[in-house]
Amino acid sequence: MSARRPYIRSMDGWWRRDPFFIRYMIREATALLVVAYAAVLLLGAIRLAQGESAYERWLAALRSPWSLAFHLVLFAGLVYHTWSWFQIVPKTMPSISVGGKKLQPAVITGTGLVAAAFVSLVLLLLLLFIGS
Amino acid sequence: MNETHKVIAIEVLRYRPELDEKPFFQTYQVPFTEEMSVLQGLLYIKDELDGTLSFRWSCRMAICGSCGAMIDGVPMLGCHTFLRDYYPNKVRVEPLAHFPIERDLVVGADDFIGKLERIKPYIVPKEPRTLAEGEYLQTPAQLERILQFSSCINCMLCYAACPQYGLDPAFIGPGVLALLHRYNADSRDAARADRMQLVNAEEGVWSCTAVGYCSEVCPKGVDPANAVNQNKTASAADYFLHWLPKGSGK
Amino acid sequence: MDVFKADVAIVGAGGAGLRAAIAVAEADPSLTVALISKVYPMRSHTVAAEGGSAGVVQANDSLQHHFDDTVTGGDWLCEQDTVDYFVAHCAEEMVQLEHWGCPWSRKDDGHVDIRAFGGMKIERTWFAADKTGFHMLHTLFQTSIKYPSIKRFDEHFCCDLIVDDGRCHGVLAIEIGTGEFRLIQAKAVIIATGGAGRVFRQNTNGGIVTGDGMALAYRYGVPLRDMEFIQYHPTCLPGSGLLITEACRGEGGIMVNKDGHRYLQDYGLGPADPWPRKKAMELGPRDRLCQAFWHEEQNGRTIATAQGQAVHLDLRHLGKEKLHQRLPQICEMAEAFLGVDPVYAPIPVRPAVHYTMGGILVDTKTASPLPGLYAAGECSSIGIHGANRLGSNSLAELCVFGKVAGSEAARFARSIAAANSTTIERQADAARQRAMNVVSRSKGSERISVLRNEMALSMERGCGIYRTGRDMQDTCDKIDELKLRYRDVEVGDKSSVWNTEWLLAIELGYLLDVAQAIVYSALNRKESRGAHQRLDGFDQRDDANYLKHSLAHYVDAGPPRIDYGPVAITRSQPGTRAYGAAGEQAERDRKRAGAAHE
Numbered sequence: 001m002s003a004r005r006p007y008i009r010s011m012d013g014w015w016r017r018d019p020f021f022i023r024y025m026i027r028e029a030t031a032l033l034v035v036a037y038a039a040v041l042l043l044g045a046i047r048l049a050q051g052e053s054a055y056e057r058w059l060a061a062l063r064s065p066w067s068l069a070f071h072l073v074l075f076a077g078l079v080y081h082t083w084s085w086f087q088i089v090p091k092t093m094p095s096i097s098v099g100g101k102k103l104q105p106a107v108i109t110g111t112g113l114v115a116a117a118f119v120s121l122v123l124l125l126l127l128l129f130i131g132s
Numbered sequence: 133m134n135e136t137h138k139v140i141a142i143e144v145l146r147y148r149p150e151l152d153e154k155p156f157f158q159t160y161q162v163p164f165t166e167e168m169s170v171l172q173g174l175l176y177i178k179d180e181l182d183g184t185l186s187f188r189w190s191c192r193m194a195i196c197g198s199c200g201a202m203i204d205g206v207p208m209l210g211c212h213t214f215l216r217d218y219y220p221n222k223v224r225v226e227p228l229a230h231f232p233i234e235r236d237l238v239v240g241a242d243d244f245i246g247k248l249e250r251i252k253p254y255i256v257p258k259e260p261r262t263l264a265e266g267e268y269l270q271t272p273a274q275l276e277r278i279l280q281f282s283s284c285i286n287c288m289l290c291y292a293a294c295p296q297y298g299l300d301p302a303f304i305g306p307g308v309l310a311l312l313h314r315y316n317a318d319s320r321d322a323a324r325a326d327r328m329q330l331v332n333a334e335e336g337v338w339s340c341t342a343v344g345y346c347s348e349v350c351p352k353g354v355d356p357a358n359a360v361n362q363n364k365t366a367s368a369a370d371y372f373l374h375w376l377p378k379g380s381g382k
Numbered sequence: 383m384d385v386f387k388a389d390v391a392i393v394g395a396g397g398a399g400l401r402a403a404i405a406v407a408e409a410d411p412s413l414t415v416a417l418i419s420k421v422y423p424m425r426s427h428t429v430a431a432e433g434g435s436a437g438v439v440q441a442n443d444s445l446q447h448h449f450d451d452t453v454t455g456g457d458w459l460c461e462q463d464t465v466d467y468f469v470a471h472c473a474e475e476m477v478q479l480e481h482w483g484c485p486w487s488r489k490d491d492g493h494v495d496i497r498a499f500g501g502m503k504i505e506r507t508w509f510a511a512d513k514t515g516f517h518m519l520h521t522l523f524q525t526s527i528k529y530p531s532i533k534r535f536d537e538h539f540c541c542d543l544i545v546d547d548g549r550c551h552g553v554l555a556i557e558i559g560t561g562e563f564r565l566i567q568a569k570a571v572i573i574a575t576g577g578a579g580r581v582f583r584q585n586t587n588g589g590i591v592t593g594d595g596m597a598l599a600y601r602y603g604v605p606l607r608d609m610e611f612i613q614y615h616p617t618c619l620p621g622s623g624l625l626i627t628e629a630c631r632g633e634g635g636i637m638v639n640k641d642g643h644r645y646l647q648d649y650g651l652g653p654a655d656p657w658p659r660k661k662a663m664e665l666g667p668r669d670r671l672c673q674a675f676w677h678e679e680q681n682g683r684t685i686a687t688a689q690g691q692a693v694h695l696d697l698r699h700l701g702k703e704k705l706h707q708r709l710p711q712i713c714e715m716a717e718a719f720l721g722v723d724p725v726y727a728p729i730p731v732r733p734a735v736h737y738t739m740g741g742i743l744v745d746t747k748t749a750s751p752l753p754g755l756y757a758a759g760e761c762s763s764i765g766i767h768g769a770n771r772l773g774s775n776s777l778a779e780l781c782v783f784g785k786v787a788g789s790e791a792a793r794f795a796r797s798i799a800a801a802n803s804t805t806i807e808r809q810a811d812a813a814r815q816r817a818m819n820v821v822s823r824s825k826g827s828e829r830i831s832v833l834r835n836e837m838a839l840s841m842e843r844g845c846g847i848y849r850t851g852r853d854m855q856d857t858c859d860k861i862d863e864l865k866l867r868y869r870d871v872e873v874g875d876k877s878s879v880w881n882t883e884w885l886l887a888i889e890l891g892y893l894l895d896v897a898q899a900i901v902y903s904a905l906n907r908k909e910s911r912g913a914h915q916r917l918d919g920f921d922q923r924d925d926a927n928y929l930k931h932s933l934a935h936y937v938d939a940g941p942p943r944i945d946y947g948p949v950a951i952t953r954s955q956p957g958t959r960a961y962g963a964a965g966e967q968a969e970r971d972r973k974r975a976g977a978a979h980e
Contacts, residue, residue, distance in 0.1 A: 014298060091361050178882075190425055191425075193625070195430055195711070198421065254528045255482060263478055270492055272488050321483075
């Protein structure tokens with residue numbers, strides 16, 4: 001009979017073992033905040049369909065201090081999610097060559113982040129313009 | 133060697149299946165010099181302090197893939213990690229995570245090897261050629277597509293970095309999927325369709341949740357996460373193409 | 383005891399063992415192959431070969447050139463008929479590897495690229511960046527998975543051969559993971575266990591390169607041939623001995639002493655310019671480069687480093703892009719182990735033991751004198767390396783003669799019936815008892831590491847780049863003494879699962895036997911040839927007395943008996959081994975003489 005007796009270690013609490021895993025879990029968790037924000041917007045669309053007063057009430061609710069605090073949390077979560085998402089993007093695509101040289105992952109991540117920031121800024125300006 | 137040796141504490145996870153109920157840490161005081169790797173520290177222990185400590189090693193130059201271990205909790209090659217970088221703190225050495233411990237720092241590799249054997253890790257030629265006809269032509273650009281993924285030394289660090297493999301050992305895992313991708317991407321190969329069945333399967337690429345740590349710890353820049361995630365795209369494409377009417381183009 | 387019945391058993395799953403296994407499977411899929419290796423195949427030391435593998439492909443090259451480079455490089459101690467077979471089959475094997483997927487570096491037109499190497503007249507070294515051995519090994523291993531008749535016994539330590547009635551019938555192996563014995567019965571056995579560089583202290587070899595197969599064959603009466611010829615590689619990292627490939631020089635790297643002087647021009651390898659130039663300066667053969675280092679060190683012109691004396695290998699002029707593309711692993715190693723970036727600083731290097739030219743005596747078809755026993759690769763002495771191997775001939779050898787060994791063993795296995803199992807099992811029981819004795823001995827007084835270190839130090843002193851009778855005699859005495867002390871070696875670990883201390887003790891036994899064969903062969907060769915250079919009045923080549931192969935025969939409880947065998951010389955008579963300008967002149971003379979002759 002063999003004297004082998006392989007020992008299997010537990011996976012309990014695995015995500016606390018390495019800062020990399022913690023950051024990964026936060027990335028995954030912040031996806032829920034993306035869902036939450038989508039729900040807020042969806043609710044707005046429903047209120048709009050229900051008529052002007054319903055929509056006004058929804059807008060008023062958004063302006064409450066609780067809602068502002070909630071949105072700050074959502075915003076921080078979304079920024080983190082965007083940042084971490086673009087970190088992983090280079091790992092999801094085939095390698096791209098520019099002028100015979102392989103595009104570095106940092107360039108892909110950087111381009112994504114700049115593009116996201118730019119689009120957000122344009123949207124913000126557009127909204128401010130429409131609002132005025 | 134007239135310099136006075138510094139002494140570092142190396143804390144090793146021991147497990148001798150015939151003696152120990154479960155693993156425990158044992159600390160050794162090891163004199164070291166600037167250029168000494170963690171592997172050399174272990175060899176010092178084996179030779180001078182405790183002959184019963186077991187671990188795998190061979191080439192000392194990060195190419196044979198034998199000496200992977202968790203060094204201060206991070207999957208690393210012992211020969212490519214240096215004691216000077218931990219001193220004056222102690223350094224903790226444990227067997228690679230997510231694998232069963234056979235003894236001390238030796239983990240069971242059968243599962244990994246079995247997976248490697250399953251993916252048809254060889255060329256199934258597109259157009260068979262005799263030796264007299266010479267080599268297949270392959271441009272540097274075509275070579276570039278496979279070179280990175282063919283650099284895997286099978287050290288299994290990426291498995292120790294993959295929580296999905298730890299949670300579900302059925303997952304084929306990063307290293308072997310990178311190798312699978314290497315053959316699928318080879319201009320000489322024709323077995324892609326066969327291998328895609330494994331890619332698409334439950335234990336294939338969809339078990340990956342893009343943690344990405346596998347690529348982080350890879351000592352050879354293979355970037356297995358990239359291979360896995362490229363194959364998610366390929367797998368999704370396969371899935372949708374599967375709904376298209378068959379034979380319409382023939 | 384667990385018994386596995388195979389047709390062909392192969393010990394060692396590096397390049398030669400894997401190539402042999404595939405050859406058996408292709409020759410006859412109905413033959414069962416047992417492929418036994420003490421490590422997983424891709425850990426085998428073939429993995430560490432860097433520079434490349436020879437094969438004539440260029441239009442301006444020829445088999446004759448490859449033959450001449452090899453025979454001259456080997457200082458005429460080569461079996462010329464075998465060299466002929468070898469050079470004729472190298473390119474074919476390289477193409478075979480390409481068909482199996484080996485990622486050879488390519489030219490823009492898609493053809494395989496080649497590079498220059500030391501001692502070679504024309505570029506003929508196929509390469510996969512600077513990880514050629516790694517890619518060849520993984521290609522062979524992964525391809526071997528295709529053949530269902532190859533049954534692997536990974537992490538099985540071969541502890542004995544089964545020899546009965548003048549024939550080899552298989553091997554006894556220890557399954558490392560359980561400590562259990564497994565008898566692998568076979569009609570033919572191929573040894574492909576690689577070299578024995580760990581006999582020495584500073585070496586480029588992995589920890590597994592302990593001469594196991596050489597020692598096993600030797601103990602069963604097969605002579606070890608030309609063991610005194612130990613190749614030092616001129617460019618290794620001081621201290622660790624890690625290899626910095628010859629391809630660095632093939633790509634144009636230069637070597638300078640502490641004054642920044644390209645000292646090789648002072649040792650018959652010059653003139654220094656124009657550079658790069660084949661078969662000159664840094665692209666001279668390995669033995670000459672190491673000898674030049676030795677003289678520089680004696681004359682105080684080397685560079686002191688924390689790890690001992692060194693010279694500088696300067697690659698800076700190649701530029702970052704070329705270095706990263708063609709020599710990526712070297713850049714990575716220099717950075718990791720020395721903190722040196724070769725793009726901006728020279729790499730300190732020195733000679734270290736790299737390769738055993740000699741090995742198990744086999745004929746042109748890889749058969750040893752013991753029926754049923756074959757050998758291929760570094761563990762064998764088929765006779766292509768002579769007194770000094772040329773870089774990039776050994777990877778090619780693995781394939782060319784791995785294949786021959788496979789086909790020959792398959793042919794032999796088909797031609798005979800399996801032997802009587804009862805006698806074989808009795809043999810295996812006795813072998814098992816011998817292996818168990820190493821660990822079950824109650825209290826030993828000698829430590830493995832102490833004996834191993836004393837051996838390595840003494841071998842380095844006695845069988846260095848230059849040798850004297852006195853030093854070699856001292857080493858002979860030392861090894862004799864260590865072999866006696868080895869009987870009392872202690873194995874503290876008494877367990878069965880992964881008892882590596884036990885295996886280390888058995889390996890030490892192998893090392894000591896091989897060391898003894900090396901140093902006694904060296905002491906008895908009273909001349910200087912190739913890698914065997916003497917300072918004590920035998921500093922010239924002596925063809926009259928020593929144009930012959932040394933044969934070391936194992937003697938139980940005593941030093942080996944050394945005798946000699948003939949060298950097969952077909953068409954290249956021994957001449958002057960000249961490189962650099964002298965070599966070019968000799969070449970012109972040869973041509974003129976040839977023209978006059980016609």
